[in-house]
Structure formats: C-alpha cells, structure tokens
Amino acid sequence: MALRTRNAALLAKIETTEGVDASPVAGTDAVLVENPQISFNPNTVQTNEVTGSLDGRGPITGGMTVQITCDVLLKGSGVPGTPPEWGKLMKAAGWAEVITAAAVPAAAEAAASGTTTSLTLAAGASGTAQAYRGMPLLLTGNPAGGATSFVADYTAGKVATLTDLFGTALSAATNYQVPVNVLYKPASTNIPSLTLYLYMDGLLYKVVGARANATLKLQSGNIGLISFTMTGMFAGKVDASLPAGLVYDATRPPVWKGGKALVNRVVSAMSSLSIEFGNQMTNPDNPNAAEGFDPSIITSRNMTGSCDPLETLVATRDSMAALRAGTQQVIHAFYGISVGNRIGLTIPAAFYTNLQPGDQNGLLTNTHQFSCTGQDAGAFICLY
Structure with missing residues (x-):
C-alpha cells in the first residue's frame, strides 16, 4: 500500500531530561507545519581489512543523527499572552520566551517626557534595563489619533528608544501602555531540547534531544514563515496510525500589509525582510551514549x-x-x-x-x- 505525504503530523514537547523521550501527545503538543521532512546522517565507517580477495568485509554503521525540517506559518495563538504552538521550537533554537501577562501599567498613564524618537516612561513602568525591549508601546494623546511603536532600547532610567521617528516630539501629553504580549529574544543559557514525533501516514519517527536552527522571512502582501531545521537523536521508527484529537491554534496567519516596514526609522517599501538565526551546533563525543555522542548543543550564534x-x-x-x-x-x-x-x-x-x-x-x-x-x-x- 502506498503511503501519502499529506497524511502527516508533527508533535513536539520540551524534555525534562535531555535525550529522554518526553512522550508528546496530540491534544497539547501538535505543531501545525508545512513540508515536514526527515533525513538521516549515519556515521558510516569504511574498513580496509585484507581478506585474501579484492573485496573487503563492508562498512560498519556507527552513530547517527536525524534532521527534521519544516516550515511554520508566522502567527499568534489568538489569545494575548498565550504562546503559539511553535513557541517550543523557538526555545529549542536558542530563543527565550517572555510572557507579559498583564498590561503595563494596568491603565495607560502619562509619560514623563519625550522626543521624536524616545519616550521617558513614568511611575507605572519598570526600572529594569531592557525590561520592554522588543515590545510594543500603545501611544495616545500625542500623537493625535494614537500610534503603535516598539521599544528598540530601554534604560534603567525608563527611557524607551523607539523604532519610529515622530513628526512632533512626544511629551508628558503622551499616554503609553505596554499591551499583553509574548516576546521571543535570543538566549545563551537554559536552551531546552525537544522530543519530536513525526507521523507520516502509518509510520512514526521518534527523535529525542533535538535542538534547532531557523530562518525567518517576511514577504510583502504574503504571510511570514519560519523554516526550522531540528537535529536530534534517532529513537525509533514504528508503524503507528495518525493520533486522534490533534489540536492546533485556530488563528490564521496575518498578511504583511497595512503595517510598517522601517529602515533607520524611515518608511521603506520592500518585498522581503529576513533573518538567519545562524546557530552553530555540535554533538559532543561520548562513548557512554547510545550513539557514541550526545544530543546536539548550540555552541555559537x-x-x-x-x-x-x-x-x-x-x-x-x-x-x-x-x-x-x-x-x-x-x-x-x-x-x-x-x-x-x-x-x-x-x-x-x-x-x-x-x-x-x-x-x-x-x-x-x-x-x-x-x-x-x-x-x-x-x-x-x-x-x-
């Protein structure tokens, strides 16, 4: 019986212990992806024993790593402060997840002062440097009609450097609020590993100890996409039906239109904007491990x-x-x-x-x- 590529599903779950199957389930761990593919990288050892013949005894299969690649459509969960289902893949790619579960402050408050590119926040804001870096600021009062800008830098003195250049300086007449949000930012510690279950029309591939690299691309008039390459350890291939009860975020990805594209605070028409995560990964040698090496770790970015x-x-x-x-x-x-x-x-x-x-x-x-x-x-x- 032929097997079909469309009948596929990916489950991903953060591991409590690196390399130990976390047993992802359909109801909580499904990730909606495009183009899931799996490939194997066996360490095939070539031997050159003399046998009294022109033929040798054949190679020996050593340790093996596995790669799963997929594309994720860039979208939110639809619930403010709730991470998207693909958030766990970002964590395994070396990005920390920061959840702001309540607006800051609870009600918009007047700023202390401002310029055309910055806003000094007031009593309701944190005095921790970079507390809001990468987050949006909802502005009302001044500018008239309101605006949304993002924080490019934030000091302990509560000065938020903004991504926008305003025609009129912001001021104490500007009311601000950081909305509920989920933020992903690069991290260098506490990077978790994943257990991945890839179902392919009657087959189940199990991969443990997986970490990732990725590329993000936005296209004008189109949807954003993150392409992940996840490297892990082969944990088995078995016959298994697609699991029942797959649950995905109900949202559909927004289209990059009617928003902003800024280069040095200048509105810039462009067809695409992309970033390469640039993770360098290695599998530490370890003869105590089942494959002769440990799960991959991110060594630089x-x-x-x-x-x-x-x-x-x-x-x-x-x-x-x-x-x-x-x-x-x-x-x-x-x-x-x-x-x-x-x-x-x-x-x-x-x-x-x-x-x-x-x-x-x-x-x-x-x-x-x-x-x-x-x-x-x-x-x-x-x-x-």
Whole structure:
C-alpha cells in the first residue's frame, strides 16, 4: 500500500531530561507545519581489512543523527499572552520566551517626557534595563489619533528608544501602555531540547534531544514563515496510525500589509525582510551514549539578515553613509490587526555588511545585508 505525504503530523514537547523521550501527545503538543521532512546522517565507517580477495568485509554503521525540517506559518495563538504552538521550537533554537501577562501599567498613564524618537516612561513602568525591549508601546494623546511603536532600547532610567521617528516630539501629553504580549529574544543559557514525533501516514519517527536552527522571512502582501531545521537523536521508527484529537491554534496567519516596514526609522517599501538565526551546533563525543555522542548543543550564534527596500534619494535614506561609518541602525516591521495575532519584528542594531543596488520590475532597489548585533539582543519577535 502506498503511503501519502499529506497524511502527516508533527508533535513536539520540551524534555525534562535531555535525550529522554518526553512522550508528546496530540491534544497539547501538535505543531501545525508545512513540508515536514526527515533525513538521516549515519556515521558510516569504511574498513580496509585484507581478506585474501579484492573485496573487503563492508562498512560498519556507527552513530547517527536525524534532521527534521519544516516550515511554520508566522502567527499568534489568538489569545494575548498565550504562546503559539511553535513557541517550543523557538526555545529549542536558542530563543527565550517572555510572557507579559498583564498590561503595563494596568491603565495607560502619562509619560514623563519625550522626543521624536524616545519616550521617558513614568511611575507605572519598570526600572529594569531592557525590561520592554522588543515590545510594543500603545501611544495616545500625542500623537493625535494614537500610534503603535516598539521599544528598540530601554534604560534603567525608563527611557524607551523607539523604532519610529515622530513628526512632533512626544511629551508628558503622551499616554503609553505596554499591551499583553509574548516576546521571543535570543538566549545563551537554559536552551531546552525537544522530543519530536513525526507521523507520516502509518509510520512514526521518534527523535529525542533535538535542538534547532531557523530562518525567518517576511514577504510583502504574503504571510511570514519560519523554516526550522531540528537535529536530534534517532529513537525509533514504528508503524503507528495518525493520533486522534490533534489540536492546533485556530488563528490564521496575518498578511504583511497595512503595517510598517522601517529602515533607520524611515518608511521603506520592500518585498522581503529576513533573518538567519545562524546557530552553530555540535554533538559532543561520548562513548557512554547510545550513539557514541550526545544530543546536539548550540555552541555559537551569528545572526544575519537582509531586506530589499526600493532605492531613495540620499536625503531620504543614506544607508551608504551608515555602512561606511559602521553606524548601527534600527530595522523594524509590524503588521496584523487581530489581538493576539499581531506581529512585530525588531532588529535594534543592524550593522550593514553590504549594500547591493538592484532592479525590481524596472524600479531601483538597494538590498541591505546586515549583521544583527548585540549580546542576546540581535532581534526580537513579539506577538500581541
């Protein structure tokens, strides 16, 4: 009987003990993905024994790692403060999950002062540096009609540097509030491992001790996508029917339209914005382990990205000057209209590594290649 690729499902659960099957179940651990694929990387040892013949005795299969790749559509859970089902994959890729379960402050309050690019928050805000970095600020009063901006930097003195450039300086007439949100930011410690169950029309592949690398891409007029590559240890292949009761987030992904795309606080028309997580991974040698090595760990990260805004006059946006001077600039996007399914991507300090003029349907473009700089602060993904 032929097996079909469409009849597939992925379950993922964070492990209590690295490399020990966490037994994910359909009701709580299903992750809605596209294009799930599995591949194997056996360490095949070639031997060269002399046998009295031109033929040897054949290779020996050593330890083996497994990779599962899939694409996740970028969307929220639909419930503010509730992580999306793909959040556990982000954790295994070295991103910390920060949940702001209640708005800060509970009711919007007046700021202490402001400028065209910053706002000094008042008594209801935290005095902890970077407490709100990557999160949205809902602004009312000034500017008239209200606005949403994001925090690119936040000091212990409660000064929030914003992703936007306002035409009129913000002030004590500006009321602000941080809404309930779920934030993902790079982490260097406490990176969990996953147990993955990949069902494929009657087959079940089990993988333990998995950690991930990924690429995020936004496309104008289209949906955002995160492509994950998860490396783990093979734990078995058995015959198993697709589990009953698969539960997924009910939301549909928002489209990148009617939002913002900013390069150095300048509104910039572009077709795409992407970041490569850039995780370097290794499997530590360990003859005590079943495969001769331990589950993969993330040893370093080099996060990079690119975007392709339409070219402008130097007076509007002078990225070349920033490249030549090594000046770091904010790159930001946000979109979505439904609460719990709005998305913000903030790169607080993009360091340009190259600028490439191009053509898009007869229009000049300027592809920005950049490094996402900052310790555990290269980029932030917020759902609110």
